[in-house]
Amino acid sequence: MKFFVLLVKRLFRPSKRNNIRLINHIVQKWFGVNSKFPLSVHYTTTLASPSNIKFKGGEKFISSMESSGGCYFSAVNGIYFGHNVLFAPGVRIISGNHSMDISRAAVKSDPVKVGDNVWIGTSAVILSGVSVGDNAVVGAGAVVTKNVGEYEIVAGVPAAKIGQICTCGLQMHESIGRWRCSTCDVVNDFEKK
Numbered sequence: 001m002k003f004f005v006l007l008v009k010r011l012f013r014p015s016k017r018n019n020i021r022l023i024n025h026i027v028q029k030w031f032g033v034n035s036k037f038p039l040s041v042h043y044t045t046t047l048a049s050p051s052n053i054k055f056k057g058g059e060k061f062i063s064s065m066e067s068s069g070g071c072y073f074s075a076v077n078g079i080y081f082g083h084n085v086l087f088a089p090g091v092r093i094i095s096g097n098h099s100m101d102i103s104r105a106a107v108k109s110d111p112v113k114v115g116d117n118v119w120i121g122t123s124a125v126i127l128s129g130v131s132v133g134d135n136a137v138v139g140a141g142a143v144v145t146k147n148v149g150e151y152e153i154v155a156g157v158p159a160a161k162i163g164q165i166c167t168c169g170l171q172m173h174e175s176i177g178r179w180r181c182s183t184c185d186v187v188n189d190f191e192k193k
């Protein structure tokens with residue numbers, strides 16, 4: 001039934017989004033790819049252990065799942081998405097790990113936690129056991145190996161803090177070794193990780 005609804009929408013309103021929704025539906029329901037995940041998942045994204053992916057939802061998250069292709073979410077040890085997590089194509093979140101000894105046995109670790117309103121740039125990688133705080137930003141191509149605090153901006157390989165967002169929502173600027181919000185005139189101590 002849902003297929004016909006999506007097909008009618010696609011025929012009468014052939015937007016890119018409706019096209020992708022229809023393709024996602026066919027790939028998930030007819031071919032069984034990512035079929036155990038309750039949302040529309042982009043047809044080029046791979047979800048491993050999808051039942052271990054927990055999410056609060058929100059329009060940005062639903063839209064990212066649907067339209068950001070080429071993502072890889074390996075949830076063997078669990079991935080938690082907060083509310084309205086926004087992510088670009090090609091993001092990889094890897095909760096699984098293997099031992100360094102030659103057995104390469106699967107290793108248990110804490111789940112990856114992504115807080116509310118986090119934005120993850122294209123091709124960023126978040127590794128096992130990492131928590132990303134609420135309202136943080138992960139720059140494109142970053143490889144995040146350590147926890148990210150709330151309101152922090154991180155980038156690079158391995159990811160390091162390069163900026164700070166004010167609680168008012170605006171990006172702060174570095175001023176004499178400290179972070180300052182020009183709107184609120186809030187000053188934070190500069191903490192470089």
Ligand SMILES: [Zn+2]
Binds near residue numbers: 169170182183
């Ligand atoms: Zn501010």
